[in-house]
Amino acid sequence: MPVDRNSFNKWNGAGTFFQSLIAKADSKGKSKAEVGIGRNRVESNNESHDSKSNTTTILEPQTPSLHEVADTDTLCSQCASLNLSNHKFTARTTLTTTTRTSTTTVVPAEFDSTGFDPAHLGTLDQIYRRSTACAFCRLIYDCTHSDTGGDGIGHDGLDAEGKQVSCQIEWHLDSRAQDSRPTTRRMLVFNEHGAFPEFYVVPVAPSSNHDAIPVGRAMDRDAADMRLLMTWLQSCQNEHTDCSNHQKANLAALTIEIRLIDVFALCIRVIPPGETPSYASLSYVWGQTQQMMLQTDNTDTLHAPGGLLKFRLKIPPTIWNAFEVARQLGIPYIWVDALCISQDDMEDKARQIQVMDKIYQHAVLTICVAAGEGSQSGIPGVDGTSKSLPQNRETYRDLQLTTMRPVAALIGASRWDTRAWTFQERLLSTRCAIFTNAGLVWQCSTTTWREDMTSPFGDRTLWSLDSVGSPLRALMGNPLRSYTSCVRIYSSRKLTYLGDKLEAFNGLSTFLGRKLGSEIVFGLPSRYFDWALLWEPEDAGERIAFDYYSWRTAVLPSWSWCGWDHQVDWRLSTVGGPLFNLHEWLTEHTWIIWRIAKDQHWKLVHDSCDTVASTTSNQTTHTYQSKRWDGYGPSAANAYGRSDAAAKCRHSASVPLLHEIDCLPAPEMPVDGRLLFKTFTGFFTLSRKSMSKSTFQSALVPGLCRFGITDISGDWCGSIILDKSWMNSVGAVFEFAAVSDAKEFTLEELDTWTYYIPEERQQAEWYCFNALMLKWSPDGNDKQPLAERVGLAKIFQSSFFGRSFKPCAWKRIVMT
Numbered sequence: 001m002p003v004d005r006n007s008f009n010k011w012n013g014a015g016t017f018f019q020s021l022i023a024k025a026d027s028k029g030k031s032k033a034e035v036g037i038g039r040n041r042v043e044s045n046n047e048s049h050d051s052k053s054n055t056t057t058i059l060e061p062q063t064p065s066l067h068e069v070a071d072t073d074t075l076c077s078q079c080a081s082l083n084l085s086n087h088k089f090t091a092r093t094t095l096t097t098t099t100r101t102s103t104t105t106v107v108p109a110e111f112d113s114t115g116f117d118p119a120h121l122g123t124l125d126q127i128y129r130r131s132t133a134c135a136f137c138r139l140i141y142d143c144t145h146s147d148t149g150g151d152g153i154g155h156d157g158l159d160a161e162g163k164q165v166s167c168q169i170e171w172h173l174d175s176r177a178q179d180s181r182p183t184t185r186r187m188l189v190f191n192e193h194g195a196f197p198e199f200y201v202v203p204v205a206p207s208s209n210h211d212a213i214p215v216g217r218a219m220d221r222d223a224a225d226m227r228l229l230m231t232w233l234q235s236c237q238n239e240h241t242d243c244s245n246h247q248k249a250n251l252a253a254l255t256i257e258i259r260l261i262d263v264f265a266l267c268i269r270v271i272p273p274g275e276t277p278s279y280a281s282l283s284y285v286w287g288q289t290q291q292m293m294l295q296t297d298n299t300d301t302l303h304a305p306g307g308l309l310k311f312r313l314k315i316p317p318t319i320w321n322a323f324e325v326a327r328q329l330g331i332p333y334i335w336v337d338a339l340c341i342s343q344d345d346m347e348d349k350a351r352q353i354q355v356m357d358k359i360y361q362h363a364v365l366t367i368c369v370a371a372g373e374g375s376q377s378g379i380p381g382v383d384g385t386s387k388s389l390p391q392n393r394e395t396y397r398d399l400q401l402t403t404m405r406p407v408a409a410l411i412g413a414s415r416w417d418t419r420a421w422t423f424q425e426r427l428l429s430t431r432c433a434i435f436t437n438a439g440l441v442w443q444c445s446t447t448t449w450r451e452d453m454t455s456p457f458g459d460r461t462l463w464s465l466d467s468v469g470s471p472l473r474a475l476m477g478n479p480l481r482s483y484t485s486c487v488r489i490y491s492s493r494k495l496t497y498l499g500d501k502l503e504a505f506n507g508l509s510t511f512l513g514r515k516l517g518s519e520i521v522f523g524l525p526s527r528y529f530d531w532a533l534l535w536e537p538e539d540a541g542e543r544i545a546f547d548y549y550s551w552r553t554a555v556l557p558s559w560s561w562c563g564w565d566h567q568v569d570w571r572l573s574t575v576g577g578p579l580f581n582l583h584e585w586l587t588e589h590t591w592i593i594w595r596i597a598k599d600q601h602w603k604l605v606h607d608s609c610d611t612v613a614s615t616t617s618n619q620t621t622h623t624y625q626s627k628r629w630d631g632y633g634p635s636a637a638n639a640y641g642r643s644d645a646a647a648k649c650r651h652s653a654s655v656p657l658l659h660e661i662d663c664l665p666a667p668e669m670p671v672d673g674r675l676l677f678k679t680f681t682g683f684f685t686l687s688r689k690s691m692s693k694s695t696f697q698s699a700l701v702p703g704l705c706r707f708g709i710t711d712i713s714g715d716w717c718g719s720i721i722l723d724k725s726w727m728n729s730v731g732a733v734f735e736f737a738a739v740s741d742a743k744e745f746t747l748e749e750l751d752t753w754t755y756y757i758p759e760e761r762q763q764a765e766w767y768c769f770n771a772l773m774l775k776w777s778p779d780g781n782d783k784q785p786l787a788e789r790v791g792l793a794k795i796f797q798s799s800f801f802g803r804s805f806k807p808c809a810w811k812r813i814v815m816t
Contacts, residue, residue: 073135073396078122082169083115084136084399089203089215091173091182118170121189124196125157125164135394136401140167140189142392143403144196153196165195172200175214175456176463184214186465189403197409200465204393204400205454214464216402217454219391224381224440225451226328229433232442232449233329233365236431240446243430254358256351259294259340260333263323266308268294268339279333281363282322283425283432285416286338286496287374292316293343302339315339316375321382322367325433331364356507357428366429368422370414371437379435389438391452404452407443408469410436420493420504427471427486428507445472479515480582480629483525484570486512488538492567498544502562518631519606521596522673523562526606527631530590530740531582533559534574534770536792540703540723541566543788557673558789559772559815573698574770574794577743583630587642589741589766592677597670605675608634608641674786675815681737681774682804684709684795686730689716691754696747706749709736709795711803717756718795719749720773733805735774737787737813742768742794749794756796768794777816787815 075084082088121127121137124144131137144167145153152160159165169189173182190198204216219225236243258271260279271277292314294302301307308315319336326334342348352359360366371380371388378385393402404410411417411434426432426443434441439451448466449455467473474485486508495501502523509520518527525532544565546555556563578585594605633641670676689708690697698706700721707726709718743765753761773790780786800808 073394074133075136075396076130076134078130079134079136081115082119082136084396084401086203086399088115088171089185089187091175091185116171118168121167121169123157123164123166124153127167128155128157135396139201139392139394139401139403142394143189143199159195165191167191169201172465174465197405197413199403199405201401201403202453204402214453214456216400216404217452218393218402219387219439219452220381221390222381222384222386224379224387224435226325228451228455229325229440229442230329232433232455233431236442236444236446237364240444242446243444254355254362256355258335258352258355258359260335261308261323261339262332263326263334264332265305266323267305268299268302268307269333270303276362277333278331278364279335279362280322280326280329280331281335281360281366281425281429282319282337282369283366283416283422283429284318284322284369285372285374285419285422287316287372287376289316289374289376291338291375292319293338294340295342295344299342308339317378317383317385318369318372318375321379321385322369324383325367325379329365334367335359335363353503353506354510356424357510360425360428360507361430361511363429365431365433366425368416368426368429368432368434370411370416370434370441373415380437381435381440387437387439389436391438402452404450405438406468407441407448407450407466410438411441412469418494420490420495420501423471423490423493424505424508427475428511441466443470443472445475475515478629479512479517480528482515483512487523487535487561488567488569491561492538498565499546499556501544501565502556505562516631521605522557522560524560525631528582528586529594529605530586530592531575531578533739533772534570534578534792535561535568536571536574536721537564537704537723538567538569539701542723555816557675557816559675573746573748574742574792576746577765581628583627583633585741586631586640587633590640590642590739592679592739593639595676597672597674597676599672600669602670602676604639606632607639608632670814671816673816676812677815678810678812679737679739680800680808680810681735681813682771682795682800682808683733683735683806684711684717684799684804685733686720686726687716688727688730691716691719691750691752692748693751696751698748709793711799712805713803715756715803716750716754717799717803718768718771718793719745720791720793722773722791734790736771736793736795737774737811738769738771738795738797738800740770741766741797742770744768745794757798767797769797769800771795772815774813774815779816780814784814787813789815 075082121140122130124140127137128141128145131141145155145157153165154160157165167189168191169187171185172188173184174186175183184202187201188198189201202216204218254271254276255273257273259268260271260277261267262269292311298311301310319339322334322336326332341352367379369377369379371377380387391402393400395401405413414436416422430444432441432443434443441451442449442455448464448470450466453466471486471489474489475482490505490508493504495504505523509523513520513525516525516527518525520526521529541564543558544556544563558564561568578589595602596605597603687708687710689710690706691708692698692706698721700706703724704721705724705727706719706721707730708716709720711717745768757764757767759767771793773793774787775790777786777788
């Protein structure tokens with residue numbers, strides 16, 4: 001494709017290499033633009049011969065015809081060794097011969113596997129020099145040096161530090177049909193250290209080939225293909241039974257009135273409870289500029305026909321563009337948060353947030369704007385807003401090739417994909433049309449399509465490489481895994497007001513709660529509460545302080561992940577033991593009766609007599625699996641369905657009655673969100689001492705550190721992951737509250753068995769406690785001290801009962 005001459009002139013000392021490259025590109029630009037699309041198809045040799053004694057079948061997917069280009073290019077010796085051809089990108093099936101005694105499968109004689117092995121193409125500076133005469137090198141040059149993701153790669157092929165950058169390729173199988181047999185391949189071009197964003201290389205098919213197997217597709221840079229989007233929508237509605245069933249399963253009637261924008265009358269309509277007209281929803285980033293909002297003083301004007309036109313200059317381009325998308329798709333209404341929620345009415349805002357899951361699930365389509373920095377940027381390809389990323393194409397003989405970023409990387413590079421509110425909007429939606437700077441992307445629970453690829457419609461292709469990394473997959477499979485995946489991704493997202501962290505997850509909480517058969521309490525499922533408390537930080541961060549600009553009136557609790565500004569996860573080193581049989585662990589290895597302050601009263605976090613029916617309860621599953629993931633067991637005698645031994649706390653006998661601290665009554669009229677519980681505590685010091693060699697040490701991000709914990713004798717007795725700022729507190733004594741049994745130390749926590757307990761490591765199990773490191777809050781007082789969670793530790797049980805700096809005590813704790 002033509003190369004920008006001005007960008008090269010900025011690079012001094014380019015020499016004849018760059019001059020020849022410019023001349024080559026300029027001379028080719030016109031001829032490529034004028035060339036037509038060939039109509040000749042490469043015929044497939046589909047034939048079948050059947051007899052009683054011998055069956056020979058050749059099954060080959062039809063090879064798509066490619067552009068017939070007059071001025072073909074050459075390849076350098078390095079790229080020629082890849083043996084590029086149409087067949088390389090088609091996953092050809094084998095020839096099978098069956099006789100009375102045997103079945104033989106062979107590769108057809110015309111199939112050439114040369115070039116399928118992973119290969120090193122050299123360094124980028126070498127590739128750039130070869131690009132004057134090599135079409136494939138030029139394709140790599142166009143995709144790595146430019147503003148489309150060069151990340152500091154100069155026109156000389158060196159990185160920002162002047163170092164060489166290696167370039168590798170490998171082949172990936174693509175486009176699985178229902179029988180799980182791949183139909184196509186893509187070539188992945190990458191650097192093993194991520195020096196430039198990886199991308200795929202695929203052949204380009206003629207525009208008439210939209211229903212063939214997935215290959216590249218030429219796009220209009222200036223306009224999104226709305227006809228294609230309409231085809232996707234109709235195909236999903238008519239053919240994707242999983243998507244239709246998903247939407248029907250969540251179509252409980254809205255019990256409150258909502259507002260929708262009439263895109264033809266250009267006004268806001270009030271939709272009574274129980275009515276569900278066809279509408280789209282919009283997911284976008286507000287940005288830093290002042291946003292036009294529905295408020296008490298403009299509500300009458302905006303509800304009158306044509307009312308939105310009176311605010312034409314105040315309503316941002318992204319919203320106007322979304323109206324146009326809905327109109328072209330024939331969808332009469334659209335839901336936009338800024339204009340459908342009264343932003344200065346806190347009661348209305350709270351009501352609408354409570355039904356956010358239903359609003360997005362009811363929508364026929366969610367228009368997602370994964371481009372620009374805010375609502376002033378517009379939607380790429382709509383009403384004159386162009387796509388900023390070019391489509392790179394090069395030709396070799398009869399093969400025209402194009403490049404494309406993986407969908408996850410393309411969307412992940414947008415500001416939209418970093419925001420907390422947009423995460424649940426995307427996951428709750430039945431169908432998403434995602435507008436990016438490189439074109440349209442369609443995602444639903446069945447498949448992923450993209451504007452720069454041909455799209456087999458219906459259920460023929462259910463999976464492609466474009467589905468990899470989709471957060472929609474986080475909702476598939478085991479409900480508990482769905483929950484942890486969603487929290488891990490969501491907790492890394494950004495919020496303008498940190499105090500909104502729980503509200504921006506509320507819609508997903510409702511959805512996940514139905515899957516888990518559990519109430520979600522401050523982001524944690526009550527049915528698995530002891531296990532849910534075992535979250536740990538994935539990056540450095542701080543406790544979220546009270547946010548004056550948030551509509552919440554109280555600080556988020558320290559015991560929940562929603563009270564912290566960092567990403568969290570449930571590390572396998574911590575939860576691996578319980579996951580062998582989670583139900584058994586919850587009923588046999590936990591003992592605390594958790595109570596939470598709600599409406600100024602103490603209430604059980606979970607009551608086994610009042611468990612919400614799980615949406616998966618009607619599924620046919622193996623008896624053991626059902627029990628394994630069941631959460632707390634049902635029990636009329638014990639709120640948490642535990643065995644008698646666990647309910648009475650099998651460890652309490654180890655704590656001398658002399659040290660029972662239970663003299664303080666539970667506070668009356670408690671602040672909502674505080675946690676009340678009884679357990680035993682021990683006192684230990686924070687240490688720099690690590691008990692894992694580099695071979696087994698945890699791979700922690702900068703800012704986090706695995707600290708050691710030592711007992712009164714100075715012996716290592718546990719570990720904890722904390723922010724590195726806690727280095728200042730090494731040597732200080734802290735209080736730890738045991739909350740559940742832990743099966744063992746993993747090698748990343750303890751790789752040298754010191755016989756701290758008199759057992760062989762292979763035989764020892766359930767010899768540790770999961771324990772919360774406590775910090776006493778200044779908000780407490782002598783009558784009612786308040787604890788804050790600092791982190792989650794794993795400590796030898798025997799340390800509590802014999803090696804604590806202060807005697808182990810059975811204690812009532814109120815945690816904020």
